[in-house]
Amino acid sequence: xxxxxxxxxxxxxxxxxxxxxxxxxxxxxxxxxxxxxxxxxxxxxxxxxxxxxxxxxxxxxxxxxxxxxxxxxxxxxxxxxxxxxxxxxxxxxxxxxxxxxxxxxxxxxxxxxxxxxxxxxxxxxxxxxxxxxxxxxxxxxxxxxxxxxxxxxxxxxxxxxxxxxxxxxxxxxxxxxxxxxxxxxxxxxxxxxxxxxxxxxxxxxxxxxxxxxxxxxxxxxxxxxxxxxxxxxxxxxxxxxxxxxxxxx
Amino acid sequence: xxxxxxxxxxxxxxxxxxxxxxxxxxxxxxxxxxxxxxxxxxxxxxxxxxxxxxxxxxxxxxxxxxxxxxxxxxxxxxxxxxxxxxxxxxxxxxxxxxxxxxxxxxxxxxxxxxxxxxxxxxxxxxxxxxxxxxxxxxxxxxxxxxxxxxxxxxxxxxxxxxxxxxxxxxxxxxxxxxxxxxxxxxxxxxxxxxxxxxxxxxxxxxxxxxxxxxxxxxxxxxxxxxxxxxxxxxxxxxxxxxxxxxxxxxxxxxxxxxxxxxxxxxxxxxxxxxxxxxxxxxxxxxxxxxxxxxxxxxxxxxxxxxxxxxxxxxxxxxxxxxxxxxxxxxxxxxxxxxxxxxxxxxxxxxxxxxxxxxxxxxxxxxxx
Amino acid sequence: xxxxxxxxxxxxxxxxxxxxxxxxxxxxxxxxxxxxxxxxxxxxxxxxxxxxxxxxxxxxxxxxxxxxxxxxxxxxxxxxxxxxxxxxxxxxxxxxxxxxxxxxxxxxxxxxxxxxxxxxxxxxxxxxxxxxxxxxxxxxxxxxxxxxxxxxxxxxxxxxxxxxxxxxxxxxxxxxxxxxxxxxxxxxxxxxxxxxxxxxxxxxxxxxxxxxxxxxxxxxxxxxxxxxxxxxxxxxxxxxxxxxxxxxxxxxxxxxxxxxxxxxxxxxxxxxxxxxxxxxxxxxxxxxxxxxxxxxxxxxxxxxxxxxxxxxxxxxxxxxxxxxxxxxxxxxxxxxxxxxxxxxxxxxxxxxxxxxxxxxxxxxxxxxxxxxxx
Numbered sequence: 001x002x003x004x005x006x007x008x009x010x011x012x013x014x015x016x017x018x019x020x021x022x023x024x025x026x027x028x029x030x031x032x033x034x035x036x037x038x039x040x041x042x043x044x045x046x047x048x049x050x051x052x053x054x055x056x057x058x059x060x061x062x063x064x065x066x067x068x069x070x071x072x073x074x075x076x077x078x079x080x081x082x083x084x085x086x087x088x089x090x091x092x093x094x095x096x097x098x099x100x101x102x103x104x105x106x107x108x109x110x111x112x113x114x115x116x117x118x119x120x121x122x123x124x125x126x127x128x129x130x131x132x133x134x135x136x137x138x139x140x141x142x143x144x145x146x147x148x149x150x151x152x153x154x155x156x157x158x159x160x161x162x163x164x165x166x167x168x169x170x171x172x173x174x175x176x177x178x179x180x181x182x183x184x185x186x187x188x189x190x191x192x193x194x195x196x197x198x199x200x201x202x203x204x205x206x207x208x209x210x211x212x213x214x215x216x217x218x219x220x221x222x223x224x225x226x227x228x229x230x231x232x233x234x235x236x237x238x239x240x241x242x243x244x245x246x247x248x249x
Numbered sequence: 250x251x252x253x254x255x256x257x258x259x260x261x262x263x264x265x266x267x268x269x270x271x272x273x274x275x276x277x278x279x280x281x282x283x284x285x286x287x288x289x290x291x292x293x294x295x296x297x298x299x300x301x302x303x304x305x306x307x308x309x310x311x312x313x314x315x316x317x318x319x320x321x322x323x324x325x326x327x328x329x330x331x332x333x334x335x336x337x338x339x340x341x342x343x344x345x346x347x348x349x350x351x352x353x354x355x356x357x358x359x360x361x362x363x364x365x366x367x368x369x370x371x372x373x374x375x376x377x378x379x380x381x382x383x384x385x386x387x388x389x390x391x392x393x394x395x396x397x398x399x400x401x402x403x404x405x406x407x408x409x410x411x412x413x414x415x416x417x418x419x420x421x422x423x424x425x426x427x428x429x430x431x432x433x434x435x436x437x438x439x440x441x442x443x444x445x446x447x448x449x450x451x452x453x454x455x456x457x458x459x460x461x462x463x464x465x466x467x468x469x470x471x472x473x474x475x476x477x478x479x480x481x482x483x484x485x486x487x488x489x490x491x492x493x494x495x496x497x498x499x500x501x502x503x504x505x506x507x508x509x510x511x512x513x514x515x516x517x518x519x520x521x522x523x524x525x526x527x528x529x530x531x532x533x534x535x536x537x538x539x540x541x542x543x544x545x546x547x548x549x550x551x552x553x554x555x556x557x558x559x560x561x562x563x564x565x566x567x568x569x570x571x572x573x574x575x576x577x578x579x580x581x582x583x584x585x586x587x588x589x590x591x592x593x594x595x596x597x598x599x600x601x602x603x604x605x606x607x608x609x610x611x612x613x614x615x616x617x
Numbered sequence: 618x619x620x621x622x623x624x625x626x627x628x629x630x631x632x633x634x635x636x637x638x639x640x641x642x643x644x645x646x647x648x649x650x651x652x653x654x655x656x657x658x659x660x661x662x663x664x665x666x667x668x669x670x671x672x673x674x675x676x677x678x679x680x681x682x683x684x685x686x687x688x689x690x691x692x693x694x695x696x697x698x699x700x701x702x703x704x705x706x707x708x709x710x711x712x713x714x715x716x717x718x719x720x721x722x723x724x725x726x727x728x729x730x731x732x733x734x735x736x737x738x739x740x741x742x743x744x745x746x747x748x749x750x751x752x753x754x755x756x757x758x759x760x761x762x763x764x765x766x767x768x769x770x771x772x773x774x775x776x777x778x779x780x781x782x783x784x785x786x787x788x789x790x791x792x793x794x795x796x797x798x799x800x801x802x803x804x805x806x807x808x809x810x811x812x813x814x815x816x817x818x819x820x821x822x823x824x825x826x827x828x829x830x831x832x833x834x835x836x837x838x839x840x841x842x843x844x845x846x847x848x849x850x851x852x853x854x855x856x857x858x859x860x861x862x863x864x865x866x867x868x869x870x871x872x873x874x875x876x877x878x879x880x881x882x883x884x885x886x887x888x889x890x891x892x893x894x895x896x897x898x899x900x901x902x903x904x905x906x907x908x909x910x911x912x913x914x915x916x917x918x919x920x921x922x923x924x925x926x927x928x929x930x931x932x933x934x935x936x937x938x939x940x941x942x943x944x945x946x947x948x949x950x951x952x953x954x955x956x957x958x959x960x961x962x963x964x965x966x967x968x969x970x971x972x973x974x975x976x977x978x979x980x981x982x983x984x985x986x987x988x989x990x991x
Contacts, residue, residue, distance in 0.1 A: 267904070267906070267907065269901075269902065269903075269907045269910070269911065270906055270907050270910050273910045273911060273913075273914045274910075276914065277914055277917070280914075280918060281917070281921070284918070284921055284922070284936075285921075287933065287936070288922070288932050288933065288935075288936035288939070289921060289922075289926070289927045289932070289936075290927060290931050290932070292931050293928060293930070293931055294930060294931040295930040295931060296930060297930065323930070336964065338788065338789070338958060339954060339958050339959070339960040339961070339964045340954075340960065340964040340965065341950055341954050341960070341965075344930075357781070361780060362780050362781075362782065363780075363781050363782070364781070364782045364783075364784055365781060365782075365783055365784075366783075366784050366785070366786070367783055367784070367785040367786075368785070368786050368787075368788055369785060369786075369787050369788065370788060370789060370958075371787035371788060371789055371790035371791060371793050372789045372790045372797060372798055372953060372957035372958060373798050373928075374790060374793035374794065374795050374798060375795075376928065377787050377790075377793065378793070381783070381785045382750070382754065384783060385783050386754075388781050388783060389757075391781075392780070392781055405725065405730075405731055405733060405756055405757075405759070405760045406730060406731070406732050406733070407732075407733055407734075407735050407752070407753050407756050408732050408733070408734050408735065409735045409736075409737060409749050409753065410734065410735065410736045410737065412703075412706060412736050412737060412738050434913075439906075442906055446906075528637075529905055529906065530637060530818065530822065530905050531637050533905065533906065533909050534637060534641065534909075537909060537913060538641070538645065538810075542649060542652075542653075546652075546653070546656045547656070551926065552656055553744060555662075555663060556662065557655065557656045558655055558656075561652075561655065561656050575709075579707075583707060585707060589707065589708075
């Protein structure tokens with residue numbers, strides 16, 4: 001990789017993941033700037049989750065290149081992991097641990113000291129309005145709170161990049177809006193946010209988005225430019241036009 | 250009706266997708282049959298024995314030779330002194346020691362009497378008893394031949410016949426036990442997990458809101474496992490007949506009918522269990538761990554029921570597999586007909602109906 | 618290191634909150650320990666014999682009496698015909714049939730030998746086989762003591778009759794209590810179930826809820842994850858072992874003859890081996906159902922081949938080799954040796970060596986198979 005890419009948060013070049021004959025991710029090329037909120041869109045089956053798993057170091061690509069936070073996904077997967085946060089569709093908090101215990105565990109795993117954990121968790125819980133719930137089992141919390149908590153835990157250790165896999169499924173628009181407030185705050189702190197979503201209104205909140213169709217990146221630009229390109233003022237329309245061409249979904 | 254069939258088909262898909270579980274489902278009885286048929290036996294053979302021979306004369310060496318050639322014992326290196334014996338026991342190398350006094354042949358010739366000592370490892374009591382009786386038998390045989398001129402002139406010769414098992418097939422009585430155990434565990438566990446999984450995933454509510462009657466849901470869940478168990482049963486029978494050379498003496502039809510009855514009982518039990526919990530893990534634990542112990546203990550195929558304290562014998566009457574075991578033994582191995590097993594069949598049928606009703610009632614209640 | 622402490626903290630919290638696991642660990646083993654030995658009694662007593670006496674002579678009467686008073690047998694019936702006696706076997710009322718032919722006494726004296734028939738219910742396995750053996754022995758004894766035989770023996774002087782008498786002593790368990798033999802074995806079985814099942818179940822559960830993926834994304838190292846799972850369950854296993862030993866003493870009065878330290882050493886290594894097995898199983902399973910089934914499969918095979926139910930010595934060679942390949946076999950052997958015979962470390966060091974090898978192999982396989990990145 002030459003020097004112009006060194007400052008980018010994520011760089012992909014012809015990244016491919018193949019399962020037998022099936023190309024889940026087909027030669028995708030794109031990059032993400034530091035501090036950017038980047039939306040990674042696509043229909044079900046388009047290959048979003050597979051691509052994201054590669055970038056998180058959960059899966060080896062079949063071919064192509066990618067660096068995340070400056071580290072190579074083939075050889076330096078563990079270094080990538082030390083520098084990113086992740087929130088999956090299942091939220092992955094332990095339901096039979098309390099709010100604080102979950103924070104404590106993940107904080108410790110990322111190498112924070114106990115005083116640091118205490119300090120940051122207090123701040124976080126206050127910000128979320130969850131201070132009173134610190135000793136409650138996560139399993140007892142309503143969905144919206146779990147999501148916000150999972151996000152906060154993902155950025156507790158102040159990673160360079162945070163990956164969010166459809167983080168706002170199943171909650172009302174107000175809660176979604178509150179979640180995005182959190183994302184803005186994180187971005188303001190310098191954290192790059194890489195988020196996949198189905199909600200087209202959320203696409204509008206991103207600085208740039210890409211749309212995957214059948215394993216390929218079919219569009220990569222700011223929402224405004226894309227709307228102009230497709231001659232419409234709704235992201236829904238943009239998406240529909242792109243996704244319609246899909247052969248698998 | 251068509252809906253029910255579609256539902257049953259979906260359940261079959263679930264079952265066949267999980268290849269690993271399927272493999273174990275069929276592998277388990279096969280392995281057990283192979284083990285019981287070829288590897289395990291309740292006979293006692295190859296007892297490790299060491300000899301402390303203070304005589305080294307014709308008599309002692311002849312006795313040792315006979316012990317060597319019998320299949321009951323495995324003669325290990327000789328012991329050189331008394332103190333060594335304890336050590337050899339403690340390493341587990343030998344389970345028995347035979348001590349000859351000095352001047353064995355001389356004493357025998359002179360006074361007509363001699364004494365040998367046998368030390369047994371009684372930590373395994375049956376082993377100890379049997380080892381002593383084997384040695385006594387070998388010695389008696391030897392003496393008979395020694396004193397053949399003065400052998401007992403009037404001989405009572407016992408002729409021993411093995412009923413139902415002329416070929417002396419070692420582990421015949423394990424087969425019905427294996428069958429009962431497999432059905433009990435597989436049918437009960439898998440069915441209960443299948444129902445609970447639906448509850449855990451939340452799809453159960455969808456099913457119940459549909460025109461499906463609760464009974465249909467339970468039936469559809471149970472049918473694939475009924476089919477699988479029948480296949481399993483056939484496999485076990487085929488293996489027993491061709492591999493273990495067991496003869497099925499009774500009516501195959503009766504055998505199948507009774508087995509299906511038992512399978513239904515087990516499936517119903519699985520359904521009852523599934524009503525008690527909403528977690529797959531718990532359903533599994535109850536059916537496998539919870540059911541396995543009573544089934545193994547109280548059916549009567551692993552440990553003889555007569556030896557147990559009365560409370561276990563009483564409890565045994567509540568275990569369905571106890572009755573199935575009796576039926577299978579009678580029909581498959583002894584070749585008896587329905588007239589011999591009607592009582593057990595009735596009890597089993599009663600249990601099946603009872604469990605079905607209970608599971609249905611509770612099913613409606615917990616989801617209401 | 619610090620990370621490991623955080624992991625352990627989380628694991629212990631979760632273990633103590635999971636009621637099912639707690640029940641399995643603390644309650645179930647003790648119930649089994651207390652119940653099983655009462656049931657698992659292989660002693661052979663009360664063998665039911667049905668007679669068919671066609672002779673009704675002094676000798677046949679004497680024989681029947683002798684058998685009835687031997688202590689092993691229970692006379693359940695005197696049938697008129699062999700058929701009738703057979704029916705008693707069919708009804709499972711009798712285990713053996715003894716048929717004495719007509720003219721038994723007269724023909725024995727006149728011709729010098731007579732046959733009698735014993736039919737054994739071979740389906741009843743152990744009981745009948747041993748019963749047949751005992752019956753033959755009693756008959757032989759009766760034979761020898763018949764007056765026609767003893768009279769002759771006593772009168773002849775030229776015959777070098779030799780009587781080799783066997784005296785025997787039972788070491789290590791003079792009262793021949795079956796419980797002493799079974800209980801240590803049951804203790805081993807319990808540890809085995811816990812080690813194998815619970816670890817596998819625990820890890821697969823995390824796979825199912827998705828927290829494994831979350832962990833794979835963190836910089837947590839493989840060894841930290843694995844130790845984080847092994848250590849808590851190892852501790853649990855040792856606690857269960859201790860509780861088991863206490864229960865064994867309180868309920869049965871069995872106290873290990875040998876060194877407790879050596880016993881614990883073996884238990885510790887054995888647990889590590891078993892946890893490795895549980896770990897290995899979890900890497901192969903995607904669902905709790907699968908994990909339990911696979912674990913159950915292996916446990917069943919191990920238990921059957923371990924020498925707990927049947928004797929290893931009577932296995933054919935190939936089976937015995939297989940048996941030696943399971944860690945359970947060795948541990949049961951050692952526990953019985955130490956608890957009942959007081960064996961010392963030097964006497965069982967081969968077994969320790971085997972167990973260590975098992976622990977290494979199983980854990981290495983598990984670690985190697987566990988991938989953070991697929």
